Structures are given as structure tokens and as C-alpha cells.
Amino acid sequence: MSAQTTVVKGVDELSMALADDAGFESWYRRTLPRVYSYLASRTGGDVALAEDLTQQTFIAAIDQRSRFDGRSDTVTWLCGIARHKLADHFRAIDRDDRRQMRMEVRQIELEEGPRAGLELEDREMIGEVLRSLPANQRAVLVFVVLDDLSVAEAARLIGRSRGATESLLFRARDSFRRAYAAEDRDD
Amino acid sequence: MTDERIDALIRRLDVPSDPDPSFVRTTYAALRPRARTARVTDASRVGRFQRDLRLVLSGATSPAMPLRVGAVGLVVLLILAAIAALAVVGALNRVQPVHVGPFAVSTGGELHVLDALDGSFRTIPLGADVAHGVSRSPNGSLIAFWTIGGGRSHLYVIGVDGEHRRELASDRNLAWTNGIDVWSPDSRFLATEVRLDGVTARIIVVDIATGTARAATPPGLTAHAPLWSPDNRWIAFTEEADRIRTLAVIRPDGSDKRTISGEVVGVAGPDTWSPDGAWIYFDSGGGVYRANVAGGYSQRLTSDDLAAYAPASSPDGRLVAFIVEHAHRYWDLYVANSDGTGAHRLLEHAENYGWSADGQYVLAKWTPTDKAGGLAVVRPDGSEVRVVVPFSAECPPSSCIDSVGWGQPRP
Numbered sequence: 002m003s004a005q006t007t008v009v010k011g012v013d014e015l016s017m018a019l020a021d022d023a024g025f026e027s028w029y030r031r032t033l034p035r036v037y038s039y040l041a042s043r044t045g046g047d048v049a050l051a052e053d054l055t056q057q058t059f060i061a062a063i064d065q066r067s068r069f070d071g072r073s074d075t076v077t078w079l080c081g082i083a084r085h086k087l088a089d090h091f092r093a094i095d096r097d098d099r100r101q102m103r104m105e106v107r108q109i110e111l112e113e114g115p116r117a118g119l120e121l122e123d124r125e126m127i128g129e130v131l132r133s134l135p136a137n138q139r140a141v142l143v144f145v146v147l148d149d150l151s152v153a154e155a156a157r158l159i160g161r162s163r164g165a166t167e168s169l170l171f172r173a174r175d176s177f178r179r180a181y182a183a184e185d186r187d188d
Numbered sequence: 189m190t191d192e193r194i195d196a197l198i199r200r201l202d203v204p205s206d207p208d209p210s211f212v213r214t215t216y217a218a219l220r221p222r223a224r225t226a227r228v229t230d231a232s233r234v235g236r237f238q239r240d241l242r243l244v245l246s247g248a249t250s251p252a253m254p255l256r257v258g259a260v261g262l263v264v265l266l267i268l269a270a271i272a273a274l275a276v277v278g279a280l281n282r283v284q285p286v287h288v289g290p291f292a293v294s295t296g297g298e299l300h301v302l303d304a305l306d307g308s309f310r311t312i313p314l315g316a317d318v319a320h321g322v323s324r325s326p327n328g329s330l331i332a333f334w335t336i337g338g339g340r341s342h343l344y345v346i347g348v349d350g351e352h353r354r355e356l357a358s359d360r361n362l363a364w365t366n367g368i369d370v371w372s373p374d375s376r377f378l379a380t381e382v383r384l385d386g387v388t389a390r391i392i393v394v395d396i397a398t399g400t401a402r403a404a405t406p407p408g409l410t411a412h413a414p415l416w417s418p419d420n421r422w423i424a425f426t427e428e429a430d431r432i433r434t435l436a437v438i439r440p441d442g443s444d445k446r447t448i449s450g451e452v453v454g455v456a457g458p459d460t461w462s463p464d465g466a467w468i469y470f471d472s473g474g475g476v477y478r479a480n481v482a483g484g485y486s487q488r489l490t491s492d493d494l495a496a497y498a499p500a501s502s503p504d505g506r507l508v509a510f511i512v513e514h515a516h517r518y519w520d521l522y523v524a525n526s527d528g529t530g531a532h533r534l535l536e537h538a539e540n541y542g543w544s545a546d547g548q549y550v551l552a553k554w555t556p557t558d559k560a561g562g563l564a565v566v567r568p569d570g571s572e573v574r575v576v577v578p579f580s581a582e583c584p585p586s587s588c589i590d591s592v593g594w595g596q597p598r599p
Contacts, residue, residue, distance in 0.1 A: 018223075019230065025223045029216055037207040045201065052211050059215065063222050064557060066230075068581070088586050093518070127197050146198045157587040162297060162320055164336045165366070178189050181197070
């Protein structure tokens, strides 16, 4: 398949989705679970936030449909929009954190607890640990670890320099390490 | 626990999850009218034109489009594009220029100078260095910026013409703290928050002419967000002690420090002084306040129903611009009288980057939902909104502009 054909196919896919109600419902029901899953995993299981961002993603997709060039399938395109929505969310929260100058620091021990059994490594706990991190640290972990973006790509997405993002990633992993150990101990 | 182990744990989150059926239903019901509207729009001639133009620009040839028709269509589109370009140029020539001097903008670590007066745009070569924290002197002649290298931060100043770059405070062990550097109104000094010799949150004052730096705050004082007074004689800053943040002023030589925010704690930082030096505007806990410098008390200017931040006094002191947050999702730019009365929305989906020196415009990061947006100037009466640095796929709102300076306080 040539690149040109791929482009047209992608554009046509979106055009067909918007051609009539049936096409739109079919496209919506096919793509929504994948976009929702993408966001749910990256919000640490925060259902309300994942739903909100999912809705924002689809609204933006319809409003900005002329920007879709068909070089990917629509799910990939939608997840790209979702990633930006997520980045915007993290940035808003981060800005809010900074503006409120919340200096709340988790009082946790540095050393890891003795228990690290698989039963404690469930997703709910991991999500809880992730949600406990500052927004900018959450953002860099989500984009680098879950989305496999390079540090430079994540830096562009969250609006920081590469050096600052590398530093942020280091601190994010350190925060995760300590918070996870603390959760482990609490349980 | 190794980094690899941490990453593996986080990747366990990446599993499919089913949305709640009621959410699926309600979202579909909300989206369907929007999709119908889009369908009607796309069915119009303009809509078809946009779609065809998109295809042509993306280099695609639809199998359903015969070659001859495609070629004719391309010619027609080019003619229409030329007409549209002429119309845009004509419109641009009719609007009044922005008399604010050049903007210094860093995007992706590159340093650019944009003149909104004539639309010129040039890049200042920095070699392999990456510029952060750009600020421009009030007299419009110099740009300060930071680079990171050799385990420390380096503060530089360079002419807006790209000449005469030199390092400031090169003999001091500095670490930039991602703050906004502030120039004294006479453009002779720069105040900035740094980690100095390993001590966090110190404010230093740098003499631009000599390049020497001295600490304005003592080592035991945690100080953030410096801001020069209009008469160059004071520096306002946020003092932090036991996690309580108050607004204080101090002489540039470190003397005469006093707290001026009264009962208000949780001060985010001084944002602007009033031009007569009587008031300092700041926000705290989602409210905009002004502190009386002589009296040491604060007045709340915004009502409880507005989550308001980042105030900036107009240069003539009559108005204050600020932003209002909506459900942690986006900001709207507001303007009010200097006493807080008459607050109203000036621009949706916009953040406050401060006033132009002539008070004719507010600079805003504008991210509307129906167009690309960009760094924009807006008149305080809302009569004109003009994008000066447009956002695009290559220059997205989230990362296009690292920092910007046009010689005025930026909240």
C-alpha cells in the first residue's frame, strides 16, 4: 500500500465516520474503548478524570477534524489528541500546585519495606502511588515509561527543557520508589 | 528498587479497561449533535474546499479523483490561496502596529527576537547552548537568559541584535530555579531567584554593567519570586517560613526587610507593582489581592466565586488583568478596575503574560478551541486580538514557547 493511499484511507475513515449517524456511532463505539483505556491507565485508574479527558478528546477530534491528515489510523490520531489533553491536565495541575505553593511532602521512610510480594504489586496500588506523585512527575513517568517517548519528546510535550525533564524523571522514579515502599509498609 | 523495576511496575497499569456503559451512552448523546454540525459544515462548499485543500497539501491523490480533475482542482486551489493570501496581507496592513519593542522568545531552547512592529523574526545563534528563562530589559536593548552546563547554571546577557554576549556572575556557583528574572526599571540590574552556593531560594542582584552579583537576601531566609519596585529602590518577594508564605519587601542591598501582606498567607508571589509604588498585586488561594506597601495590609480584589490568579497592573494603574481557572482545565483572561470592581472576561482560553509598556495591550498565551491560537496581544477593551507567535503542529501550545520577555513584569 502506498503512502498516498494510506493518507486517503485515513481521511476517508474519518469522513465516513462523520457521513451519517450510523457511521459516527459505529466509529465512536469502535474507538472510544481504546481511547478510554489509554487514558485510564495513564491517570492511575482515576475513572472520573479518564472519562472527562476522553470526552474532551472526542470533542477536540470533531472540532479539529480538518487537522487530521490521514497519515495514521484514527485511533492513533485520537490517542495523540488524548496525550495532549493529558499533558494539558498535568500542566494545569502542576501550575495549580505551584500557584497554591502547596508544600505538602509525603512523610515517608527512605528504605524499602521487607515485603515486596506480588500480591502488593497490584494495579490499584500502583495507580494509587502514581496518583500520589506531583503532577509533573506523573506526567514524565506516563509519557516516558508508558508511552515510550524519548526524554526529548516528553520534554516538548510537558514544556520543559531536556535537561530539566531528565532531572524530573530521576526525581519521579525516586518519588515512586519511596511512595511505593511506604504503601507497601502501610499494607 | 531499580529503575527498571519501577518502570515494569508502572507498565502494569497499561491494560485495557472498559468504560462505564452509562458514560458511553451520555458521551455519545453529547457528541452526536456536534458530529451532525460538523457534517453540515463539511457538506458546504467551504467545507469541501477545506477537505480538498487538506488532501492536496498532504500530497495525496484520491483514487476517486481523476488526474485531470485533480490538476485543475490544484490550479483553482492555488489561485484561491493566492487571493486569500492577498486578502490577509491587506488586512494586516490595515491594523495598527504594536509599539512595545521586540519580544525575546525561547522556543525549543533557541533564542528568537520578534518585532511585532514590522513582523520581523530572527534567531540569535547560541552555538550548542540551549536558552532558558529569557527576559528582556525594559529599555529594549538586552536579553538575559540561562544555560545549563558543567554542573551549574550560567546567566548570560546579549544584545537584541545578537551581539556582545557575555556571562554574568560567572564567579558565583549558581543554579537557576526556573523562575522569571526581573529587570530593574532602569535596566541596570537583574534580580533572580537562584540556589547560591548550595543554599536554595536566594535572591541575587546582578549588575549588568560589571557582571557582578550579590545576594539581596541572607542565607537563612527562604525567598522566592523577586520583583523590582517602579523607583528601583525596593525588591518585593515571597518569604517562606514554616511553609507559610508572606509578601515582603527589601532593599536591593539586603536592608530594611519588612512584611507587607498583613493577614494573608499562602502568597504565591508578587506579580506587579502599581506604577506609583503604593500597591503590590498578588494572588493567594485562588484570590487576587493587593498589598499596601506603606500600610502593610492587603485587600482582596476578586470575589469568592472566581478562582483568580496571576494579576498584572496596567502601566497607568487603572486596570488589573488576571486569569480565572475553570475546573482545573483552562484559564480565561479577565480585566478589572484596579480596586477589583468591574471584573469581566477579556479572552477565553488565555493566560496572562502581562501588559505592554504603553498599556495598549495585554500579552496572552491564547489557546482557543476553534483555532490554532498562539502568543497573542489583546486590547484591554477586547476590540482587537492579534496572534504574534502562532501555534501549529510544529509549534504546539504545550511546548512552543519556553519563555518570553518584552521588558514588563510577567505574572
